[in-house]
Amino acid sequence: MDKIIKLYGEVTAIKNLLERQFGMALDYELEEDNLDIRLSIYNATEEEISQIEQLFDEQIYNTDDISIQQTVVDFLSENNLTIAIAESCTGGLLSAKITQVSGASEVFYEGVVCYTNSSKQLRLGVKKDTLIKYGAVSKETALEMAKGILEDKVDIGISITGIAGPKGGSLEKPIGLVYIALASDAGEDVFDFVFSGGREEVRQKSVNTALYKAFLHIMKYY
Amino acid sequence: MDKIIKLYGEVTAIKNLLERQFGMALDYELEEDNLDIRLSIYNATEEEISQIEQLFDEQIYNTDDISIQQTVVDFLSENNLTIAIAESCTGGLLSAKITQVSGASEVFYEGVVCYTNSSKQLRLGVKKDTLIKYGAVSKETALEMAKGILEDKVDIGISITGIAGPKGGSLEKPIGLVYIALASDAGEDVFDFVFSGGREEVRQKSVNTALYKAFLHIMKYY
Numbered sequence: 001m002d003k004i005i006k007l008y009g010e011v012t013a014i015k016n017l018l019e020r021q022f023g024m025a026l027d028y029e030l031e032e033d034n035l036d037i038r039l040s041i042y043n044a045t046e047e048e049i050s051q052i053e054q055l056f057d058e059q060i061y062n063t064d065d066i067s068i069q070q071t072v073v074d075f076l077s078e079n080n081l082t083i084a085i086a087e088s089c090t091g092g093l094l095s096a097k098i099t100q101v102s103g104a105s106e107v108f109y110e111g112v113v114c115y116t117n118s119s120k121q122l123r124l125g126v127k128k129d130t131l132i133k134y135g136a137v138s139k140e141t142a143l144e145m146a147k148g149i150l151e152d153k154v155d156i157g158i159s160i161t162g163i164a165g166p167k168g169g170s171l172e173k174p175i176g177l178v179y180i181a182l183a184s185d186a187g188e189d190v191f192d193f194v195f196s197g198g199r200e201e202v203r204q205k206s207v208n209t210a211l212y213k214a215f216l217h218i219m220k221y222y
Numbered sequence: 223m224d225k226i227i228k229l230y231g232e233v234t235a236i237k238n239l240l241e242r243q244f245g246m247a248l249d250y251e252l253e254e255d256n257l258d259i260r261l262s263i264y265n266a267t268e269e270e271i272s273q274i275e276q277l278f279d280e281q282i283y284n285t286d287d288i289s290i291q292q293t294v295v296d297f298l299s300e301n302n303l304t305i306a307i308a309e310s311c312t313g314g315l316l317s318a319k320i321t322q323v324s325g326a327s328e329v330f331y332e333g334v335v336c337y338t339n340s341s342k343q344l345r346l347g348v349k350k351d352t353l354i355k356y357g358a359v360s361k362e363t364a365l366e367m368a369k370g371i372l373e374d375k376v377d378i379g380i381s382i383t384g385i386a387g388p389k390g391g392s393l394e395k396p397i398g399l400v401y402i403a404l405a406s407d408a409g410e411d412v413f414d415f416v417f418s419g420g421r422e423e424v425r426q427k428s429v430n431t432a433l434y435k436a437f438l439h440i441m442k443y444y
Contacts, residue, residue, distance in 0.1 A: 085335070091321025092314030095335040099313025102388055102421060104337075110345065111335030113307075113317040118375060119332035123345070153340060166324055199324060 003049050005039045006062040006071070008212040014039070014056070021055055022048070034204035035212075036068055061215050068211045069097050075215065076107035079222045081156060083214070085111040086124055086149040088136065089162040089178065094207045109154045114145065124148030135173070137161050139190045142179035146190075150183050156217065157183040160210050162193075164202045178206045180213055186221030189213070225271050227261045228284040228293070230434040236261065236278070243277055244270070256426035257434075258290055283437050290433045291319050297437065298329035301444045303378060305436070307333040308346055308371040310358065311384040311400065316429045331376045336367065346370030357395070359383050361412045364401035368412075372405050378439065379405040382432050384415075386424045400428045402435055408443030411435070 007014070011032040018026060027042040041049065053060060062071045076083060085108075087094050095111030098104050112123050117136055120126040126144040134140040138161075145159035162178030169175035174194060181190040191213060195205040229236070233254040240248060249264040263271065275282060284293045298305060307330075309316050317333035320326050334345050339358055342348040348366040356362040360383075367381035384400030391397035396416060403412040413435060417427040 090318070091326070091330075092317030092333050092335065095314030095337075096312070096318045099335070099337065100422065104313070108313075108337050110337055110341035111314050111333075112345075113314065113321070113333030113335070115317075115321065115327060115330050115332055116375075122373075123332065123334075151344075153338075200322065 001044060001046070001049070003041045003044060003063070004065040005041065005052065005056070005060055006064075006066065006068065007037045007039060007056050007059040008035060008061060008068075008208070009037055009056075009059050010035065011037060017055060018052075021051065034201060034208050036208045038065065058216065061212060067101075068208060068215065070101050072211050072214050072218070073098065073101040073104050073107055075218050076156075077103060079218065081218065081222065082107050082109045082154050083156045083158060084109045084149040084151065084154040086114055086145040086157065086159040087111065088114055088120070088145075088160060089164040090160045090203050090206050090210075091115065093203055094158070094160060094210055097207055097211070109151070110149075112149060120145065120148075137163055137173055137177060137179065139179055139181075139192065142181035143183070143188060143190050146181035146183035146188070155184055156214065158210055158214055159183075160206050162195075162202070162206060164199045164206075166199055176202050178202065178209075180206070180210045182213060182217045184217070184221060187217075189217060223266060223268070223271070225263045225266060225285075226287040227263065227274065227278070227282055228286075228288065228290065229259045229261060229278050229281040230257060230283060230290075230430070231259055231278075231281050232257065233259060239277060240274075243273065256423060256430050258430045260287065280438065283434060289323075290430060290437070292323050294433050294436050294440070295320065295323040295326050295329055297440050298378075299325060301440065303440065303444065304329050304331045304376050305378045305380060306331045306371040306373065306376040308336055308367040308379065308381040309333065310336055310342070310367075310382060311386040312382045312425050312428050312432075313337065315425055316380070316382060316432055319429055319433070331373070332371075334371060342367065342370075359385055359395055359399060359401065361401055361403075361414065364403035365405070365410060365412050368403035368405035368410070377406055378436065380432055380436055381405075382428050384424070384428060386421045386428075388421055398424050400424065400431075402428070402432045404435060404439045406439070406443060409439075411439060
């Protein structure tokens with residue numbers, strides 16, 4: 001049978017894992033869009049597909065050909081959950097990607113593109129001390145942003161802050177450094193990444209990673 | 223000489239105007255990206271290029287091959303102006319397009335994706351009465367959104383509210399109806415459009431139109 005699996009990761013790592021497991025026995029294609037992967041498998045047995053699903057486990061966000069944003073919106077909708085987004089370096093891309101989905105208005109409450117320190121403070125209540133001590137691109141700021149966007153009417157807050165480049169990098173905080181945080185009644189998570197590529201690539205990878213992390217957060221806590 | 227001119231409009235209308243003026247005498251190509259047009263002219267005389275510039279006049283936003291978002295960011299930067307954006311149906315796309323530009327952080331203060339009535343009220347101070355009387359997609363709401371996003375630190379507020387579809391249309395307010403408002407110390411403007419196409423096309427046309435209207439607003443008032 002043929003099968004499409006959607007997963008999060010790097011295409012080379014996925015290719016290596018597939019080859020180690022199946023050698024040349026598996027007929028497949030991999031397409032990557034900034035860490036968002038479509039794995040198309042051809043003429044596979046059910047056994048093989050089940051092995052692949054075990055192999056990639058948590059990396060898999062859909063076993064049908066459905067986008068990550070549609071998957072997240074469907075998940076939220078099924079669980080009667082709402083989200084709000086606070087984003088800095090991605091500048092609105094995460095909100096824009098979620099609202100591509102036609103049913104997004106049922107689950108997406110609002111987004112804030114806090115592109116300045118002042119906006120982070122006034123719109124999201126990020127503490128001035130936090131910005132001074134840790135900087136706008138830090139775990140601490142990411143967490144305060146995610147908590148700041150959580151309102152009474154919102155179940156999950158997502159935040160992104162990072163350095164998309166081409167300027168703004170330093171030895172301590174290189175271009176591509178991105179923090180993603182999630183906050184909900186159920187718990188808080190914060191993750192750091194250093195993404196390769198130019199400004200637009202870093203932005204797109206950040207967005208796809210945030211969507212994937214939101215997917216995991218909902219899986220874990222709801 | 224060869225020349226690239228960037229302008230706002232519909233490709234068919236532009237083609238008709240060029241043919242009426244020049245017949246078959248002009249060698250050119252037109253590319254449209256959702257009302258954002260690149261006109262490439264080949265082997266033209268200076269006289270012809272000057273005629274074209276007169277013909278399209280205000281529709282032209284750049285006489286070099288520079289994107290509308292880069293044009294707007296450069297304009298703002300040269301005039302020491304800052305902007306903030308309040309968007310509904312475009313869901314963050316306008317902020318995302320402006321922040322594609324590497325120098326955007328100098329001129330872009332913040333964005334709010336007010337995807338719910340509650341967000342419009344709480345984040346932007348849109349009046350409940352306005353939402354009830356005129357609706358979320360109306361001139362009145364668009365203007366209150368643009369004024370609501372104007373902060374002390376912001377010179378120009380831009381807002382978009384509309385019906386991107388595929389649901390949400392009515393006889394009075396069809397899918398594709400979009401209001402774009404601009405507010406600054408210098409003045410206020412509000413425009414209405416009915417854009418053709420599917421959800422993503424309506425969103426992209428709204429974003430390009432808002433950028434073009436911002437360009438005109440800066441030209442007119444600054």
